[in-house]
Amino acid sequence: MAQKIQTLPGFRDFYPEDCAVRNYVFDHWRAVARRYGFHEYEGPILEATDLYRKKSGDEIVGQLFHFTDKGEREVAMRPELTPTLARMASSRQRDYKKPMKWFGIGRFFRYEKQQKGRLREFYQLNCDILGEATMAADAELIAMAVDLMRGLGFSSDDFFIRLSDRNVWLGFLEAQGVDPARAPEFLQIIDKLEREKPEVTEQKLADLGTTRAAVEAFIAEAASGSPHFQPLLDDLAARGMADFIKVDLGIVRGLAYYTGVVFEIFDMGAKNRAVAGGGRYDNLCALVSDGAADLPACGFAMGDVVIADFINETAAPKKQLLEHLSTAGAADVFVIVADEEKRADALATVQRLRQEGHRVEYPLTPAKMGKQFQVAEAMKARAAVIIGAEYPAVKVKDLAHRVECEVDATAMLAKVREIVASDPGEGPLLA
């Protein structure tokens, strides 16, 4: 017991200054989801391990935090939300009008080697549209992904969307005479194309009956214009988002359940990493519900770790975040107890100001006036209300402009409201 207990590797403590960054991202995610008409949902952190086995086979179990609970159930801390969503949506699909536009923000767990951008516990935004089979749903999701980035301050200089479709590759396999049953194997090769040694890829493709040259020519051809994506591209062009999209069959996403359009938000800088990604998974609801439900679906996820890194490495988004943080958590009003005899009146004033919705602080214990003003300034309070011997007459001070006035306790409320609502950069209200 002599050893100090520490945070587990890959897990984080969110001290208030970290939590403020987290909340900045969450509030932004929620605001964009709201504007896009998505409804928030959430599932449990713990699920039956079979939910993940069913979808992805035993290999996924290697990355799970999983165990047998006290009731002899095999359970796992969720590594992603899509299987839960498929379970939830399938079991009550009749209760909701289609399309269902749902989003969730929650925590996920993967037992992976810790590295930059990858932790064992992380948050993810998940956005999904269920019950719509056409590319109109994929377009709405991609538009949302673009706005999630733009709202954080990123521009088309910083990121773009890589757009692909697994069905297009199935067409390629057919044309090449490759056995369609080997499509999953082929897609895994494409998924690793950018990371694998060319000769290894060449060998694997030869085994399937095609070549790297054929694959690369197919990717180049699609990049220069593919009628398959036209409805999606037209939709996004109508929204003024054509600049953000690049058809790129080089991505297919790793997960087994994708069936059609897949896409990634891609960092254009030196890092070249995927900031978010998703796609269509039209068969998953049927799979999870053993055929009881059958809902076409598409969605994507964005994690908090990569996006926070990306913000910190990009000038405009970082500036926007720092501006937000400069006032986040600031007090509105600090009530100064100038005379301890009047502490009861000060406490009554604190409560009255809080009832008005202000964020109000005060000294819990007696302190000198000068010290109290220091604390008020450290808390970035906009107004100080000074309660002293002359109560119910009180002084109200506009701390940004260093001007004060004397009012009675009733007029004080209006004065404080004025100061808190004012722009600290403009001229004083109390001159």
Next chain:
Amino acid sequence: MAQKIQTLPGFRDFYPEDCAVRNYVFDHWRAVARRYGFHEYEGPILEATDLYRKKSGDEIVGQLFHFTDKGEREVAMRPELTPTLARMASSRQRDYKKPMKWFGIGRFFRYEKQQKGRLREFYQLNCDILGEATMAADAELIAMAVDLMRGLGFSSDDFFIRLSDRNVWLGFLEAQGVDPARAPEFLQIIDKLEREKPEVTEQKLADLGTTRAAVEAFIAEAASGSPHFQPLLDDLAARGMADFIKVDLGIVRGLAYYTGVVFEIFDMGAKNRAVAGGGRYDNLCALVSDGAADLPACGFAMGDVVIADFINETAAPKKQLLEHLSTAGAADVFVIVADEEKRADALATVQRLRQEGHRVEYPLTPAKMGKQFQVAEAMKARAAVIIGAEYPAVKVKDLAHRVECEVDATAMLAKVREIVASDPGEGPLLA
């Protein structure tokens, strides 16, 4: 694999309508915490099992979801936040001005028998003040607890605060000549006083060298006035909260780490349950940090399950919740595609309205006008913007008042803003 996978017992799915209730409670929790000057923080879901053993001994492990991870670490899903807070605060106490007023909202896990008000996965609000040893901190917390309840619509008819102090009991033990080393044992007996058979309690107290009669007389005496609590009661009286407080030594809280004032928010109705509770734990930071830190501290927690039940069983809070839900998730604007030739213009309009901050919906696929209006009404949209052959002339309809006007695409934005900001109960703007 043929069996449908279900939610684990004691775990919940939050469908959008459930999530809206959860968010109503969370938003309220955050708003009150903000007004009280608390800063949000969060810890990891998974901690070293020793963190809980250290604090409460091996018995707590019986209620944990715990396991050995792939790296041979003994880990547990957190059953409460206080040990994490003590760990976090101790390791960086020099970085923060005192008092530290911190709150967190997160998920917790206990392997317990499922019953009303008690699930295996639940949310909790935790509010703590660290670095202040006087009752001024306890008073600020209790005031916050009262406002958490009042803000949800509860009145002094519905709940009160039971206020106690373990130190007062230590004085009693001394006066009775009971060995102070047996205080933990004694406090466990008091904790069970209201649930245990009187003769069992009598026997246990006799073993310690005191009697049930002495204990009950002591409780009654304190209830009729105890100078010990006067500073706390004066503070709360100054805030207009005297009515909510009852000194009641009959509660001591179950957890081993409490050292001073303890309190519970108590449901006054037939249920007689604790809605929230907490107290002072001045030794926990030193214990968790092996003496490296020493911070006086107090705090309380409120769970989402009991409070949601209490809201649903109490008229005024339930009405307030239902009023909130009646418009939560409603669309602001529905863009109607009256002519599919103009879909690109409709999409551009959707994006323009979203940029203005509106929650905007539209039909993903072609649909008849009447059907589109039905969907708009089902979504409780305030305004419909109708994009047809005459674009850029568009129609804007105030759906609450069933009046419409024809404007150009530019004037449309101002018109929609007016409708969305208007009170649906008042006269039409477009008459």
